Amino acid sequence: MRISKPSIRNAALILAVGAATAALAQDATRDAPSGNARQSTTDQGQTVMDRLGRAIKSGEDAAGRAPDPRLPRTDNPADRRRAFEALRGRTSMPEMEARARAAQAKGEASLAAERERQAKALRQALGLEPAEEQALAKAAPAVAAKGWVPVLFVSSSMPIPTLRSYAVQLERVHGVMAFRGVPGGLKRMGPMAKLTAQILRLESDCEGPNCVMRDVQLIVDPIVFRQHGIAQVPALAMIPGDPTQAYCERDDDSPRAAHVVFGDSALSGMLEEYARLGGKEEVAHAQALLVAR
Structure with a gap:
């Protein structure tokens, strides 16, 4: 000071x-x-x-008569040069520098942990992630996707009751619901988190982190929309492999569906139309799961 x-x-x-x-x-x-x-x-x-x-x-x-303690200001280049040379010639203290770097790394790690904690609390508050006790109770080994996965292309502009109905059907066939983008833009994840909770909650009027959620994956993937030429929704495609892989880790040559079915109809009708177009083998497993329940 x-x-x-x-x-x-x-x-x-x-x-x-x-x-x-x-x-x-x-x-x-x-x-x-x-x-x-x-x-x-x-x-x-x-x-x-x-x-x-x-x-x-x-x-x-x-x-x-007391002397002025403030350093004199000067515009003399020689004085400035001597001052900077004195700063460069100061004694190096590796121990202090190491402690400073360690403190900075510790602070960054603490900040990242706090951000993750707050993000997890937000997901639990919106019902997108179960509480720790609920997650431990329902923990089960993940099953790798095999064959073709039903991917339903939708939009946030579609009515919530329609999206909820499709979520019920996709849960039976282990399908995926795909969005082209995020409501409000990628910089605002709050609206998308709220929409996801509205679609996947088992009880539409449930609020809070303890709401039971449907086992349906929602993805935001503009590349898969472009690959399949999706210009209107809803639309159904049977995509081989894992369509939930992050689009930033894939390219335009990633596996894609042989056919695309357009139309606002039940999932069973869309699967039947896909089989009629020549994809009978691709939809056989999904149709069996849909009928079995």
Whole structure:
């Protein structure tokens, strides 16, 4: 913190006043009447005030003579060069630098952990992620996707009841619901999180982290839309492999469906149309799962 000149003067003045006060106290003790007072009380008070005035004046003079602690400002290039050379020539302290780097890394790790904790709390509040107790109770080994996976192309502009109905059917066939983008843009994930919760909650009026969610994966993948030429929704494609792989990790040559079915109809009707177009083998497993329940 920079110390200004007025601060130095004030400090000197306070010290001078303090010294004068102590001296006056001693004089008052020596001059106190022990029987026959030489001066009246009024005269003693005036003497004290005169001494105090002289002490204050002396303190102000001393403060005025105090040197200015601020460094002089200069535009001389030589002075600047010498200053920077002095900074570059300072003694290196590897131990302090290592401690500073360690403290920075620890702070960054702590910040990342706090962000993840807050994100998890937000997902639980929206019902997108079960509470820890619920997650442990329902923990089960993941089953790798085999064959063709039903991918239903949808949009956030579709009615919520329609999206919820498709989620019920896709859960039976282990299907995936795909969106081209995020409502409000990629910088705003809140609307997409809310939409996901509205679609996947088993009970539409349930609120909070303990809501039961349907086992349906929702993806945001503009590449898969472009690969299959999706210009209207809903649409169904049977994609080989794992369509939930992040689109930033895939390219335009990734596996794609042989056919695409368009139309706002039940999933069973879309599967039948896909089989009629020549994809009977691709939809056989999904149709069996849909009928079995």
